[in-house]
Amino acid sequence: MTGIMPDQINQTIGEQEEMYQNIIEYSLETIVIHVDYNILYINESGTDFFRAPKQAIIGGNILSVFQPSSHDMIKKRIQKAMTEGVLSPLIEEKIIRADGTVVETELYCRPVTYGNRKVMQSVFRDISVRKEAEKMLKNREKLASVGQIAAGIVHEVKNPLTAVKGFLQLLKESHSHPYLQTMENELDKALMTLQNLLQVSKPDLQDEPLIPIDFCKELQSLMLLFQDKLYNVEVEMDLRNPGSRILGKKNLYLKAFFNLIKNALEAIHEKGKIKISHYCDNQWVYIKVADTGVGVPEEKLSMLGTPFFSSKSDGTGLGLTQVYTTIHEHGGHISVESRLGEGTTFSIRLPISH
Incomplete structure (x- = not known):
């Protein structure tokens, strides 16, 4: 250490600490510092991840971001890591963000020194x-x-x-x-x-050629086929971004959306409403078909799209199987949400053709 003054040593340590703080602050992963479940610090990525400003997060309870069923398990992991001073194993958990949305994450935690205190550092990764x-x-x-x-x-x-x-x-x-x-x-x-x-x-x-398809136009045409079934059903068409085109097999697509609309109508036994929406965002076309029908039990949602599984007594399930197959074969994605007695929404995402 000959020739190095204490002030220089302190300056070097200070620079290293500042560099470490910058690495943490601008890390792409969400980093939270907490002790006794009280949040002391969150980095910049964390505010985007949790969709809330720092002042709204700091001072809160770290357990509040986890689903209630996971609280006991998270407490045990934190206590074990603090007691043994070791890195906890990586786990997958669903996190509740400030706007109420739920996101799948990987996370781990380990004890670190923050100021003069032994605290817990938790790292979240959106998966x-x-x-x-x-x-x-x-x-x-x-x-x-x-x-x-x-x-x-x-x-x-x-x-x-x-x-x-x-x-x-x-x-x-x-x-x-x-x-x-x-x-x-x-x-x-x-x-x-x-x-x-x-x-x-x-x-x-089916050797049908791939052609550009404007779904704003095609969805309007499809609804004309159901005019005789709309006496007790209100239809709302929210078709934005006309002219956006999907490259695909037109007849397969029309059959798929015919099946979706038909299912929506058949789910409404008396009076009800169907909403069909279309919009574009970030090179994708999003189409939703929602109804206020009888709904599907949560435990059966994962079975939708399987041949010969149907919530209708006389159904074969082949209509929805054709829908799922068509969407997947064209590089798209389909998901469904439903509540018994409230209705069902099918959400579809398809790549825009160039």
């Missing part, structure tokens, strides 16, 4: 985009697996049914009986169901 990508991949893999099974079933069942229909037609030519026509009608329904299942499971069988 909602990653979680959404994992969910989309899982859904695509599920649809692909179901599609392979469905295609096999169709071929195994369709051939004998077609043979039965042929012999039934021959029987009608030599014998007249009203039951024969009923049998043929039911066979036609079964064959049509199998054909729909094949189209859903193998959408690439």
Whole structure:
């Protein structure tokens, strides 16, 4: 240390502390300093992450950002880390932001020295985009697996049914009986169901070309097909950003949105309302179809889009399967929210064509 004055040492330490503070303050990850669950500090990224100014966050309780069911577990992790002086393992938790939205995060905490105090530093990382990508991949893999099974079933069942229909037609030519026509009608329904299942499971069988589609125009045209069903239903069309185009197979898309609107109407048993919205943001087109119908139980939402799962007593579920398959095959994303007795909203995001 010869030749280095105390003032120089203090200056060097001060510069290092300032550099460390700047690294923390402008880190891309959310960093929160707290002791006894009381928040002492939050960095700049944290204010964006929690959607609140620093003065509204500092002084608050760190537990308040977690869902109540996680409070006991978070307390135990903090206490263990403080007692043992070790880094707590990385975990995934849902965080409640100041505006009430919930976001998926990774987080860990470790004890550090803040001033002259031993405190806890918690680091949050937003993983909602990653979680959404994992969910989309899982859904695509599920649809692909179901599609392979469905295609096999169709071929195994369709051939004998077609043979039965042929012999039934021959029987009608030599014998007249009203039951024969009923049998043929039911066979036609079964064959049509199998054909729909094949189209859903193998959408690439349709050699329709990709063309630019303006959904503002197409959604208005689709609603004209339902005029006879709108006596007790109010329809609100909020179609912004006309002229924005999606590149895709037009007939597949029209069939998908026809199915969505049809489901929305069928969910309203008496009077109700349907709202269809369209807007663009950051190279994506967003389309929502919302109804005030009977709704779907929360435990069944994850099953929507699966063949032969339907909340309707006479439904096959193939309509929604076609919707999900079409959206995923075009690189889009679909999600659903529903409450029993209040209604259902399907939210779709599609890439804008260039």
